[in-house]
Amino acid sequence: MIVAMDGPAGCGKSTIARLLSERMGFLYINSGNIYRALTYAAIEKGIGIEDETALIVTASEVSIDYDQDGSILLDGRRLSAELRSAEVEAVVAQVSAIPEIRGIVNEVVRRLAQGKDAVVEGRDMTTVVFPDAELKFFIDASTEERARRRFAQASSSMSYERILENIKMRDAIDRNKKIGALKIARDALYLDTSDLTIEAVYEKVYSKILHLRETHGE
Numbered sequence: 001m002i003v004a005m006d007g008p009a010g011c012g013k014s015t016i017a018r019l020l021s022e023r024m025g026f027l028y029i030n031s032g033n034i035y036r037a038l039t040y041a042a043i044e045k046g047i048g049i050e051d052e053t054a055l056i057v058t059a060s061e062v063s064i065d066y067d068q069d070g071s072i073l074l075d076g077r078r079l080s081a082e083l084r085s086a087e088v089e090a091v092v093a094q095v096s097a098i099p100e101i102r103g104i105v106n107e108v109v110r111r112l113a114q115g116k117d118a119v120v121e122g123r124d125m126t127t128v129v130f131p132d133a134e135l136k137f138f139i140d141a142s143t144e145e146r147a148r149r150r151f152a153q154a155s156s157s158m159s160y161e162r163i164l165e166n167i168k169m170r171d172a173i174d175r176n177k178k179i180g181a182l183k184i185a186r187d188a189l190y191l192d193t194s195d196l197t198i199e200a201v202y203e204k205v206y207s208k209i210l211h212l213r214e215t216h217g218e
Contacts (some may be wrong), residue, residue: 002113003209004130005121007139008182009170010146012193012201013121016139019103020119024209027066029112031122031129034064034105035096036083037074042095049091051166054203056100086158089166093173096123102180124180126188128200135208136188139201143167 003020014030014175021028038059047054071077082088095101096195106129113120114129120129125135141149147164158166174182184190188210193201 001135001138001209001212002130002133003119003135003205004125004133005119005137006123006126006182006185007121007137008123008146008174009017009167010139010150011139011141012149012198013139014199016201016205017119017121019198020205020209025117025155027113027116027118029066029109029118029120030072031105031109031120031125032092032096033072033079033083034108035101036088036092037064037072037079038062038101038105039088039092039095040079040082040085041074043087043091049094052098052100055095055098056104057100059104066112078118089158093170097173097177099179101120102177106180107159123174123177123182126185127183128180131185135212136185136209138184138188138190140190140192141194143171152172 003026005013005017014032017028017030020026038055041062042055042058046055046056048056051078063075064071065076067073067078072083102136109120109122109125109129112118122129126133126138143164147160147167150163150167151158151160171182191201191204201208
């Protein structure tokens with residue numbers, strides 16, 4: 001079963017997806033972390049955001065894999081805090097807007113999820129990568145609430161104002177991408193999490209999965 005989730009930065013979809021992975025044994029795949037890993041690889045090589053050819057070559061050459069717990073492996077090396085560094089945050093949206101890189105990442109996600117119960121989350125999981133997913137969700141929250149959550153989680157010295165500005169910039173890029181723009185799929189369940197606890201959102205998602213499994217006799 002594929003459970004696909006889309007939504008803007010900081011809406012809470014990563015937390016919900018991780019809970020599903022932990023509690024239901026689903027493989028957790030965060031497409032955003034793959035873009036972050038590729039961005040980190042480019043930064044390590046000294047590749048600038050303006051050199052699209054070099055960025056595409058790097059994306060096609062590195063090896064990306066996932067552990068069951070959602071940890072990402074870049075050429076066999078586990079990445080964690082590196083994915084949320086200020087350097088990565090500053091340019092990952094631009095990297096993810098490159099169509100060729102989106103194609104590479106989409107194929108990685110499909111390969112990792114093939115034949116598994118997986119919860120996949122990102123910006124175009126429900127519309128482009130898994131348009132036939134058994135369940136689709138669009139997770140959302142107000143811009144200010146998303147910035148507040150990111151500020152509370154931030155391990156860097158970024159201010160709330162800078163995080164809010166970064167989220168607004170990423171929203172604009174995500175919604176205007178030529179390929180894989182952030183959209184609400186017609187058959188996706190829309191969940192505004194601004195005033196909901198994580199457990200309340202989880203219960204809504206879990207109930208849909210349970211209903212689908214009962215309907216199909218699983």
